[in-house]
Amino acid sequence: MLQIGDIAPTFSLPDADMEDFDLAAERGRHHVVLYFYPRDNTPGCTLQAADFSDHEDDFARYGCIIIGVSPDDCLTHAEFRDQHGLSIRLLSDVETEVCRLYDVWQPKEVDGVKKMGVARTTFVIDKEGIVRHALRDVTPRGHAAGVFELVRKLETENANGNRQEQRRNA
DSSP: OOOTTSBOOOOEEEBTTSOEEEGGGGTTTOEEEEEEOSOTTSHHHHHHHHHHHHTHHHHHTTTEEEEEEESSOHHHHHHHHHHHTOOSEEEEOTTOHHHHHTTOEEEEEETTEEEEEEOOEEEEEOTTSBEEEEEESOOSTTHHHHHHHHHHHHHHHHHHHHHHHHHHHO
16 A cells, blocks of 8 residues: 555556646656546535635645546546536546556445445645655545645645755755
8 A cells, every 4th residue: 555655656647638647747846636536427526626626726836736536538537527617637547557556446335235446535746756645535525625735734844945955055
């Protein structure tokens, strides 16, 4: 299981516009909020995606991008995005390879039936590609605000660390 301090596994997946997103390309450029969710157009997933979209500019001010991943295909993501006016990037993991890589593809029980599905999980990955926070079994309501505080603190810590480093080198 992926732990805090681990290097985030890199991957490349298509988004709702069928353009590839490569996590490795974000190293040195952005913090990444990588969140996994079960399905487009379910109440909790819609709430979570809309909340992240509503606050995307706030995250961007702290050098952070938001990426959602589910097993839905690109066309379903595009319809979901357009129907709800979402601005965040949604990636398609139809084969659940990245879900497995991040250990969020897990057994679930729904209405007494056991099956595999995505455990709602969010990872905060810093600009160096290190997992700084792993939030498992999250509740969609208010989740974006809590994640934003983690990103804000992360960027503040980085800024303070850089100032201390500059003082030591002076």
